[in-house]
Amino acid sequence: VVDPETPQAIIKPIGRIEKGDLVVVGREGIKVMAPQRPRGKKGVFEFMGSDASSEKPLQTLIKSIAQEVREVKSRGGKIAVVGGPAIIHTGSGPVLARMIK
Structure with missing residues (x-):
């Protein structure tokens, strides 16, 4: 969304x-100048906290x-999956089902 008051989207x-x-x-499209990301170790699930999807290093993440x-x-712990529509939209439903089985 473009802000008409500033030259920003x-x-x-x-x-x-x-x-x-x-x-x-x-x-x-529009040209985006992304800010530098801080370096350092972060939690494996931190990507889930972002409001918008971005390209992620999928193999490393997986x-x-x-x-x-x-x-x-x-x-001895348990894993809970809180799934959303992306599981179906990406065709990952069968893969998730195999993981659960």
Whole structure:
């Protein structure tokens, strides 16, 4: 969404878009100057705290999550999955079902 008062665009969750918002559409896109990310170790699930999806290093992320699951299971812990529509939209339903079985 473009802010007409400043030369900036902001990320706004689709559910919060209001009548009159200037939404960027089309194939041209806009140039984004992303701020530097802080370096250092972060929790494996920290990516879930972001409001908007971004490209993530999926293979590394998947390996980290798998390792966390193994560690929890080895301690006798249980894993809860709080799934959303992305599981179906990405075609991951059968994969999740196999993991659960």
